[in-house]
Amino acid sequence: MNDTLSLSRLSLLIKNHLAENRQRYLLYAFGILAIAFIVYILIFCVNNFRPYYFEIEDGVVTNPNNTTEWEVIQFVTYFSGLFIFGGIFACISFVNFSNSAEAIFYLNKPASHLEKWLTEIVVRVVFLFFAYTLLFYLIDIPATFLARGLEYAGHLENLRDASFEEIGVVKVFHPSKIFYFYLPEIPDSIIYFLLISGYLSIVAFFMYGAVLFNRFSFFKTLFLAFVVGMVYFFYGISFVDSDILMPGEWRYSFPDRAEMNEQMISNGFRDEYSGFRTSLGPGFLSVVFYFLMIFVPSFLLLCSYFKLKEKEV
């Protein structure tokens, strides 16, 4: 018997986990649907029931950017929900360790810590990701049709001759953007990379909190996140304000990796901003940035594994 990782035991554990939590997850699914429904009703109300607003004059849409707002609304709603539900769902990871009976039942199941940890990742990260996306579209697709229908109804006579880019259901999984984030020629890919790694970081952080704290893990993890965030924020400010980094607009704006790489490749570490000798170039910052975005969630997930291994009841 392989005592570290057995795929058959892992699949048994996942099956067991889903069977034991079926009711709870169904309840969560209905909760997510209800909240998404309420959020879309609020979006419609706030936008005067015209979230897909546009005007047409002589067959020309006079405010083409407004239609893209609907895409932004969907995008922001999707990722806000993913972050919030990801955090909440991760916080109830493993088991309720404040209940020793439940913890004993869980830890005594004949499976390795690695298998128990992987089960949590499969359920909390992968299943949630797909289940949430499915639930989101169950509300988003009808909402998009409704928003367009409401708007089209007001432009029936002008719509026939008008030509404009119609915005439909947002594609949150754009493969070329998600999986090729390292290619600078793919526009906006960095945003997807940030969002995905941000999601993983949140999930990893709350999973660690779930195994670290026995009681009120959600609130304690939130507090810990606040403290870490404050330290990071103030440390970041002092780091950026120091002379160790090259000055320039990029310091205060979103780090455009493509631009940085281009500078690094063409100029090396030569300082094109006058008056300063650069110790650490933008390429370095870029590397640090990507390293942190990948390292942080991985590190936190590993921490939760080792904490689980050491857990006592």
Added chain:
Amino acid sequence: MIKIENLSYSYKKKNVFDGLSINFEPGNIYGLLGKNGTGKSTLFRNICGLLKPKKGNITTYGYPSVSRNPSMLSKLFLLPEEFFVPSVYVKDFVGTLAPFYPRFSQEEFKKHISDFDVPYDNKLDQMSLGQKKKTLIAFSLATNTELLLMDEPTNGLDIVSKTQFKNVMSGSINENKCIIISTHQVKDIENLIGRISVIDNGSILFNESISSIGKKISFIHSSTVSNSPKTIYAEQTISGFSEVLINDSGLESKVDLEMLYKAVMLKPEEINKLFNA
């Protein structure tokens, strides 16, 4: 099978074990007795690897308990005093948990469930406390694990269920199996256990087989106290007096667990002198 060497364990402010050593061998049902808070449940948790000893070693089937190795965990089953059951039907509970135990027997489970009169089609969390416990006892026996740890298994069971428990348990022991029952209800495990271990002050105060006890000690109940020099311990009861005496008749007497426990706790020197002679 279970080797505990020089075990020391303490909670934040309370020392529980201090150099406890004991071995548990297969083919026995052990009765683990001790006052409240002496660490019977803590010992179980240490054996399962749920707690880590501050000092000393515990090996279960050759594995260090702290490793919580799947091979080790599939060979033991712990029924804690305060237990948890998920919100699933009995058949789903068995269907998804039994595959972790290679020697699990569906037939045995159904037989035990039927012996205990527990409905098979119910949801676990909707059962009464006694029914939940009986389901877990039936499951634990059907796993056919070599080691079965039961912490106060008769708590929450009615009188009929306690008799059913005794009957089911007595048919479950074999030469490969070791069952350790921790309880305060000594009457519930009378005629069931083969060996008795008493924990006190962080160590094993007494650890003998029932047959050895029966050969060295006798128990009598009479209307008057004997005042014999062989008396180790005596107490007044509603119907008269109960006494624990040195058995020099050469015949094996029937062991009264409750009286034995009191004698061990209140007259430890005399008892130890008798058994270590």
